[in-house]
Amino acid sequence: MIPAVEADRPEIEAFLDARLPRAMFPRANLAHYGMVSPGGAGGHRLAMRFWLQREGGAVTDVLGATAEGFLLPACPTGPWAAAAGALTGESVGALIGPAEEVAPLRAALGLGQAPGELDEVQPHFLLDLAALEVPGGPGRLVPFADAPEALVTGWLRDYFTETLGTPLDLAVVEAGRAFRQAAEAGSHAVLMEGDEALAMTGQNARLPSIVQIGGVYTPPALRGRHHARRAVALHLAEAQARGVTRATLFAAGPPAIRAYEALGFRRIGDWALCRFAAPQRVRPDGAAHG
CATH class of the missing domain: 3.40.630 (Aminopeptidase)
Incomplete structure (x- = not known):
């Protein structure tokens, strides 16, 4: 080469x-x-x-x-x-x-x-956004720049340790940097119901026709209520409105797989x-x- x-x-x-x-x-x-x-x-x-x-x-x-x-x-x-x-x-x-x-x-x-x-x-998935259906439920999306910084930074720390295996001391540093970068880029958002944050979602890679979903997280006390599923769908609907036609992601475990398949994602390989x-x-x- x-x-x-x-x-x-x-x-x-x-x-x-x-x-x-x-x-x-x-x-x-x-x-x-x-x-x-x-x-x-x-x-x-x-x-x-x-x-x-x-x-x-x-x-x-x-x-x-x-x-x-x-x-x-x-x-x-x-x-x-x-x-x-x-x-x-x-x-x-x-x-x-x-x-x-x-x-x-x-x-x-x-x-x-x-x-x-x-x-x-991890299994790798793809969705044609023409088939996207946004599930009902509480909450609206708020960009990181308008979300409660301390809370979301804590979520990012927990996401890094739980999902990516990042050591806690490094996760604390990475969470702060990730929040600032995502807020500046406008790549991530939080599902909010009034003053309560329910879940977060992100687009780790973005191109004009396709986005890569990542950084999806729901705190343990709120899991099982499909908040992350709705957050991802709302975020994808926003992407579709600006011309994106496909979305891709990889899933960390069975609950995530079930949530993404419920939105219409289909497996295309392993990542x-x-x-x-x-x-x-x-x-x-x-x-x-x-």
Whole structure:
């Protein structure tokens, strides 16, 4: 695989667009935070670097990495040996993407035994918003910027620890940052009934025609009342009103799966999330180390 440069960007965009929704994160990060050359510095922590595999002059695989070292593969032909060679010396903090790509890439990089904070495979879902039906119930959506900050930041902390396995001390820091970023971006909202907050929902990746749902949470005392289901549906209705036609997400457990299937989401595959306890350096012999 060869490092991509800015001149390759149109090809990369076209390739990732053709693979949506399985390539949402690298495509949305590229759209919102831009691209830097491998080895380059600066830019947003989610700015993208890419390596390309070509055959007959056409791009067959795209391997993306955020500036903070999260690998986001879009590699349908499985160029794992080439990917390992391209990443030698790189620091890897996580692998996120289709399970059938993350597993062999992780093995090729020698990361199979690296200690992780999160190591899960979750079902991946897609919904055509033409079929969306918003369930009845209490509450209206309020953007993070107008929501009770202390309460929602606490929810984000609990979401990070419960769903993503983030250590508590780090979750406290991440929750504050996540609230500020989401409030500024207008990407997340809270279902409110009067002064009572019922659930939160978010769009972790957004493109003109498709959004990736994430950050969905209901506090334990309010679960089982379909608040999160309504929050997600209302948020998707807002997206549909601005021209979005599809939504995708992955689900953390049976209650979430039931809620999303009730909204019409249908499974399209499996999604892998692997985040390491410490960044792992890829060595030439394929035996990565912290």
